[in-house]
Amino acid sequence: MxxxxxxxxxxxxxxxxxxxxxxxxxxxxxxxxxDRWLPNSENIYQLQTWYHDHQTGEDQNLQMAAYAAGSALKKDYPQVERMVYVSAGGFTVIRNGEAIAVDNGSLVSGPFFDIFQFPLVKGDPRTALKDVGSVALSESQAQKLFGSEDPIGKTLTVMLRGKPVDHRVTAVFKDLPKNSHMKFNMVARYDPVTYWAEQTEFLTQWGWQSGWWYAALKPGSDPKVIAADEKAWEKRNIPDETFGDRKYNQGDDSDYHLVNVRDVHLGKAQNGASTPGNxxxxxxxxxxxxxxxxxxxxxxxxxxxxxxxxxxxxxxxxxxxxxxxxxxxxxxxxxxxxxxxxxxxxxxxxxxxxxxxxxxxxxxxxxxxxxxxxxxxxxxxxxxxxxxxxxxxxxxxxxxxxxxxxxxxxxxxxxxxxPGSGRLRNILVVGQFAVSIGLIICTAIVYTQTVYARTTDPGYQREGLLQLTGAARRQIVPLSDTLVAEISRVNGVKSVGRSSIGIATTNSSNTGISVPGKAEAVTLGTYSVDTKFFDTMGIKLIAGRSFDTARPMDDATLPFPEDKAAEQAFVARGANVVINELGAKRLGFRNPADAVGKQFKGGGFGTPDELGLVPINIIGVVQDSRFRSIREPLEPIMFRYAKNNLDAILVRYSSANPDKVRSDVEQVWKRIVSDAPFDAKFSEDIIEKLYKAEDARAKTFAGFAVLAVIVGCLGLFGLATFTAERRTKEIGIRKVMGARSRDIVRLLVWQFTRPVIIANLIAWPIAWYVMRDWLNTFDDRIALGPTPFLAAGLLALLIAIGTIAVHAIRVASANPIRALRYE
Structure with a gap:
């Protein structure tokens, strides 16, 4: 007191x-x-695929693994007690004639609850997903679909590959906590062999990742034993494949890792994740x-x-x-x-x-x-x-x-x-402000990079774009021409394009291109688009031309299910493609225009390997576009014109009322595709969600920087108060001897701003090193210039001066008689 x-x-x-x-x-x-809350979590592992592209040096570590990989693991290692394959994607459920989208819904290949012992509200975990056609729901999803009714034994119609399939509800489990890398609202048992009967290569191809494998090891088993045998296991199981006149093996660029479920969230592999990790x-x-x-x-x-x-x-x-x-x-x-x-x-x-x-x-x-x-x-x-x-x-x-x-x-x-206590205090003040300045610098750089990520030119026009996506592609494709034509008539809509790649979509597809003179195939991303895609997205044509419906060679659409005669005819005639600038560079062209008219051979068109490579003719080059996060490397892409391999419909509008356009598009959708839920997002909202984690990190840094500055200022204010009190007589004598108030203020301010200047010299190199390392995690980033360092130093100096100046002025303005009187 x-x-x-x-x-x-x-x-x-x-x-x-x-x-x-x-x-x-x-x-x-x-x-x-x-996932530490999960029973038996110490014995549950996720099979991951880690890729290293030795052409570019880039790494892509996936949480997913091919179906064939999990089957081979279960076959070869007796340590594996049980395994289950969990498909990626969501569900469309038909309930009372209404199409309802179920996020975080998955198909599973086996008795799921034998591995994941989720707490069940209703049902028996031993029999819940024992049979194909059975389904388990989370509490919230059961409430959404059935209300207050008891869902056990009820029939639920699920759209699978474009067809309605009845499932029987056998269990309801508690909503999973947020501290889980898994987000399940609905789990349905299926038979992969029957499900993929039209695309049997899914079951055998090692390069097709479309879900996650989970393994329960026997208690006491050491996953390091399996890891030590990985290379030999790959050699035993991954077959050599033929690419033109070359042979290659999927295992050359990939490694397989068993990662404990408790380590998935913070693990090295964050691509292909069901939920964003850290x-x-x-x-x-x-x-x-x-x-x-x-x-x-x-x-x-x-x-x-x-x-x-x-x-x-x-x-x-x-x-x-x-x-x-x-x-x-x-x-x-x-x-x-x-x-x-x-x-x-x-x-x-x-x-x-x-x-x-x-x-x-x-x-x-x-x-x-x-x-x-x-x-x-x-x-x-x-x-x-x-x-x-x-x-x-x-x-x-x-x-x-x-x-x-x-x-x-x-x-x-x-x-x-x-003696020496004053020097110690100065050292501690220097340390305090070095921390504050460092945090201010980091905050400024993190915030600037976050803003840059949201606002930098992605290679397409972000504003005025509405993206329609969903898991009901099979229902949409037969009606897509009608759907696109009707959406185009909506007031305010300028154009509509279709693509298998959209803004921040999670799908990824690539193929090899055989280049004369190169020992290995060049890997390019391969995606389907229609003739309106580039205009709708605002992607500029650099050289050549775009796709044209009047030119049969431009159309690379193949019938589905497979038609061998059509596939043979397609391989014989070849296809026209459009590539982006980076794709032209990877193929060996310095000038994008030089790529136009050149011919290569490659895959990625959905034709069987035994038919050989498809002749490819490059008809145009478009500018590079960044469809995914700025953290991920820019992708070299080959676009092909196809009508039945589409994941996104893009709508370009010019209306001043975007919500009205969205509402009108929704009405068209529900009228034409009644059995598919409507899912449309504005491009700005998609980008905001894409960088939500970065934005949160920037704001958190800012909050802690403010706290650090407050704590530093409190200490500085206290020191200034006690120092001024201790030097009261000194200040009085200086004033009697002719010193002006501003001289006294300058003396006191300099005493406390000098440590701040020294603190800058300490903080700058440390912050530069830390921020350079952080910025290197982005594929595209801001330049690490001097501005944030100088600004942070100046701000800290002004804060320090402001903290002590008022007190210094009060002391300097005091009557020296009061300071010099004794007793």
Whole structure:
């Protein structure tokens, strides 16, 4: 109560540091808890496929694996007790005549609940998915489809490959928690052999990934034994294939890894994930930031304690004269420190209670705050109080107990300053502001890169674009011509295009192109488009021409189901294609125009390998377009004109009322494709969702940077206050000797801004190194120029000056008589 300002600065600074530390503790614990709630999780593994393109050096690590890979694994290793294949995609359900989209729905090849022991609300896990045609629903999905009715035994019509198939509901499981890499609302048992009867190559091709394999190993089995045999296993099982006159093997560029389900969320493989994961470096970064802020708060405590120590010199001296030993004084001062830390922790817990729900919603996570139990934070709270109390109070305790009574009490001295303590405080202030400046720099760069990712030219016109997607491609394809024609008539619609690649779609397809003079085939992405796609997307033609419906060679549509005669005729005549600029470069052309008219041979048209490669004629080159995240490498693409391999319908509109256009398009959709749910998103919304994680990271960095600056300013303000008080007589003498108020202000300001300038020299190289490493995770990124570094340094300097200037002006303006009077 006697030193309110000192107590307030210490308690508030420590409370902010502790609250930040606890919030990050909750976040880190949540990220590390993924799938640990799952029974037998220590024995459940996901089979992943990690690709390395030795032509470009790029890595693409998939959580998916080919159907053939899982079958071979189960066959070769007795350690594998059970395996199940989980298909990617969603479902369309017909309920009371209405088409309903079911997100996160999957087909499974076996008794799913034998591996994933989800808590069931209704049904028997031993028989729930025993038979083909049985289906299990999550609680929320069951409520959505059946309301208050008991769904067990009810029939549910599911659209599979364009045909309605009845399924019997056999189980309802609890909604999965957010801390799971799996998001299932509906799981249906199917027979892969029957399902893929029209495309049997799915069951045998090692390059076709369309789902996830999960294996339950026998208790006590070591997955490292399987990993050690991986190369030999690949050689035994992956057959050589023929590409023209060359032989290749799918295993040459791929490795297969069994990854425990608890490690999938933060694992190396994040492509082909059912839900977005995270990386350990991000978790570590936030943990380090929290510790730095807590450290800054402890530094404040140490600095203010040593600065205030001079005022407690007589107290220490008198205690020693009256018989107090140094260990007793150390215990007293450490005890004071722990008491202050305890009070600060009470304030911190109040802050966490208030902020945790909002922080949880912001991160879309379940950050539950419990004090007791296995997930309770009571033990970390006690540990943090003890740690902070010792870190903040140990040095001041040794420092204060060092005073000699004779030196302090002679000549009635009430103050003392140990040599070197001022230098220590300056070093600590430098460290504090180095952290603050570093965080400001990182925040500026992360935010700028995030804005750049959302706004940089993707190679197509983002504004005024509506994308229609869905899992009901089989229903749409026969009616797509009619659908496109009707949508084109909607008021405000300028053009409509179709494609198997759209904005941030998850599908990926590539093929090899045989280039004369090159020993290996050149890999290009291969996607179907119609003749309106490039105009609708706003993709510019660089050279040559686009597809034309009047030219039969442009049409690469093949009948489905397969027609051998049509396929043979197609391979004999060949096809015209359009490539992008990067594709032309990969094929060996410096100038895109040089690629026009050139002929190659390649695959990717859906024809059987035994028919040989398809002659390809390049008719045009379009500009590069980035359809996926800016983190992923730009894809070299070969476009082909086909009408029956489409995943997205793109609608270009010019209306000032986009919602009206969407509503009108929806009416057309429901009238023509009544058995397929309508799913349309504006391109701006798709991009916002694509970079949602980056945006959250930028805002979180900004929040912690602000906290760091606040803690640093609190300490600086406290130091300035005590320094000014200690130098009161010095300032009075300077004024009597003729110093002006502005000279005094400049003297005090310079004393505290000099450490900030030094802090810049420390923070800049560290922040540059860290941010360079982070920016390298993006395929396209901003230049790491001097602007954020200079701006952060200037901002920190202005904040420091603003923190102490008002106090310095007040002290400098005081009457020197009050400062110089004695007793």
């Amino acid at each position: 006697k030193n309110r300002a000192y107590a307030l600065i210490n308690i508030l600074g420590l409370a902010i540091g502790m609250a930040a530390c606890l919030m990050i503790l909750l976040f880190v614990r949540y990220e590390l808890s993924f 990386d350990r470096r991000t978790i570590l970064t936030f943990g380090v930031i929290a510790l730095l802020i807590l450290g800054m708060a402890c530094v404040n405590f140490t600095n203010l304690s040593t600065a205030r120590a001079s005022q407690r010199a007589r107290e220490v001296a008198l205690r020693k004269v009256l018989g107090a030993a140094r260990p007793q004084l150390i215990v007293q001062f450490v005890g004071e420190s722990i008491i202050v830390a305890t009070i600060a922790m009470m304030v911190a817990l109040a802050l966490v209670e208030l902020l945790a729900p909002g922080f949880s919603r912001f991160l879309d996570a379940d950050l539950d705050l419990h004090y007791f139990g296995r997930d309770g934070i009571l033990l970390p709270v006690f540990a943090l109080v003890l740690l902070v109390g010792l870190l903040g109070g140990l040095y001041p305790a040794f420092f204060l107990s060092r005073f000699q009574p004779s030196a302090v009490l002679k000549a009635n001295r009430s103050a003392a300053e140990t």
